[in-house]
Amino acid sequence: MTFGDIIYLLAISLELLLLPLLAIYIISITISWLYGAPYVVTRKDELNELVEKAKKYLTKNAQFIELGCGDGRITRMVVRDYGMKGVGYDINPLLIFVARLLTRFQRLPQALFFKKNILEVDLSQTDVIYLYLLPPIILTMKNKLLNTVKGGALIISHAFKIPYLEKYLTDQVDGVKFKTYYYKRH
Ligand SMILES: C[S@@+](CC[C@H](N)C(=O)[O-])C[C@H]1O[C@@H](n2cnc3c(N)ncnc32)[C@H](O)[C@@H]1O
Numbered sequence: 001m002t003f004g005d006i007i008y009l010l011a012i013s014l015e016l017l018l019l020p021l022l023a024i025y026i027i028s029i030t031i032s033w034l035y036g037a038p039y040v041v042t043r044k045d046e047l048n049e050l051v052e053k054a055k056k057y058l059t060k061n062a063q064f065i066e067l068g069c070g071d072g073r074i075t076r077m078v079v080r081d082y083g084m085k086g087v088g089y090d091i092n093p094l095l096i097f098v099a100r101l102l103t104r105f106q107r108l109p110q111a112l113f114f115k116k117n118i119l120e121v122d123l124s125q126t127d128v129i130y131l132y133l134l135p136p137i138i139l140t141m142k143n144k145l146l147n148t149v150k151g152g153a154l155i156i157s158h159a160f161k162i163p164y165l166e167k168y169l170t171d172q173v174d175g176v177k178f179k180t181y182y183y184k185r186h
Pocket of ligand 1: 031032033035036037038039040041042066067068069070071072073074089090091092095116117118119131132133137
């Protein structure tokens with residue numbers, strides 16, 4: 001076997017390994033799109049300020065939910081920094097797998113992640129809700145966010161306003177690319 005043959009075999013093996021992984025990735029990203037929002041993360045350099053604004057709500061006994069959690073970075077951050085319980089939901093099984101893996105590495109048993117459509121999540125006991133979603137699915141959630149969230153709860157929407165919660169708007173942060181909106185239910 002020549003050196004060229006070895007390189008060829010290596011290239012073929014790599015391709016056979018990478019192609020299925022690429023296919024899984026593309027399928028999972030398409031699933032996210034179809035269900036309501038593509039997978040785009042909240043910028044790491046903006047996380048501190050976004051969470052800091054909500055800190056008076058982030059108490060040990062409060063419950064945090066991230067709707068469409070992606071890799072779960074915000075949920076893990078509040079659990080790690082504020083010692084509270086956090087739950088992230090995402091429709092994309094690959095992202096839930098990654099979120100759980102990172103959580104295990106960081107040893108944060110209070111951070112839980114589930115594959116679930118956010119339209120089916122019970123928000124009635126939640127104190128802080130974080131979302132970074134597109135306007136159409138925000139609109140679909142109207143009944144849930146208006147009628148099932150308890151009084152006193154804080155809803156944080158990154159990038160897009162929640163038009164039907166306008167009267168509850170209490171604060172906003174101007175980020176590099178997007179604004180973040182804070183709504184306090186009463
Ligand atoms: C823009 S990303 C935000 C990710 C993460 N929250 C962040 O800020 O870094 C939106 C996420 O919502 C998820 N998603 C979209 N529609 C969903 C649905 N109906 N139910 C659950 N998750 C959904 C996508 O899979 C994607 O991970």
